[in-house]
Every structure is written in C-alpha cells, then in structure tokens.
Amino acid sequence: MFNILWNITVLIITFLSAIFTLLGVIGLYRFKDNYARLQASSLATTTAPFTYFILALLLSNDWQSRLRVIVIILFFFISSPITTQIIARYIWKSEGETER
C-alpha cells in the first residue's frame, strides 16, 4: 500500500518537473517582449530545479545525501530569485520601458 503510493508520487513529480522545464525553455522563444521572456525563463530557473530537488529528496537512500540536498535547497531558494532580479535590472538599464 505504501509502496504503491510512493511510486505514484514519484511518477507525478517527475512528470511535473519535465513540464516545468519544457515550458520554461519554450517560453524563451515564443514571447516577443524582453520582460515576458524573463518571466518565462524564471520558470526554468527557479521552479523546475526546485521540483527536481524534491524528487531527489524522495529518491535518496540515506540521510547523509538528504541533508546535503536540504543545504542546497536553502541556498538555492535565496540565490535564484536574486539572479532573476539582477537580469531584470540589466534589461531596465539597457533598454528602459517598452512602448506598446
């Protein structure tokens, strides 16, 4: 019973993470505006690796690797949205507002 539930959860999270990366990378090509492209790429930068980390937490064998993944999650959760904000500031300084 618990085995079946664990298998189903792992399959659902794998499927979800694959969808997030694909949507994030396709969004780099489909949007016309620079800011909209940044919004789509932040899916592939922050959300998709976070789902992969949850998958790694489920699939690991012992507590040693789980604690390392938790340390990686802590640093990643702070640094990755700051990266997106740095890129947004770079776009603002080089282009300014977009006209519609």
Add this chain to the structure above:
Amino acid sequence: MKNQITLFSIYFILICIALALFRIFVGPKTSDRLMALAVISSLVLAMLVILGVQDGKSPYLDVALLYDIFGFLGIFAISRLIKEK
C-alpha cells in the same frame, strides 16, 4: 524504477539544455544571452543533484553546492561588467 526515472530525467534535462544553448548562439541582444545562461546554469545544477542521488555517486552533491554558488556570482559579475552594445 529508480534507475529508469533518473535516466529519463537526465536525458530530458540534456535536451532542454541543448535548446537553451541555441539561444546563446542566436540571440540578437546581450540580455537574451544572459537569460539563456541563467537557465543553463540552473538546469545543470538540477542534473548534478539528480546524478548525485544514485548509488555510489555521492560526491556530485558537493560539486552541486559549489556550482550553485559560482553560477550566481558569475551572473552577477557579467551583469556588472558588460554593457549593452
């Protein structure tokens, strides 16, 4: 089951990295290339963590932590020093 899922995840991430790498070659402005570089950096980090969770490949997790730190510092340095053409 675990081997198949990690193999599928690694191949899928490799396909997405190839798609984003094409954007670095093509992109007409510097900001496009910077965005694609951030995407590649985060996807490589995810691939390292999935690799490090398998049997007997535990040092990849330490590599992943350092790669996270240096990727963040690299994007920060590029955005400060390179101006838009």
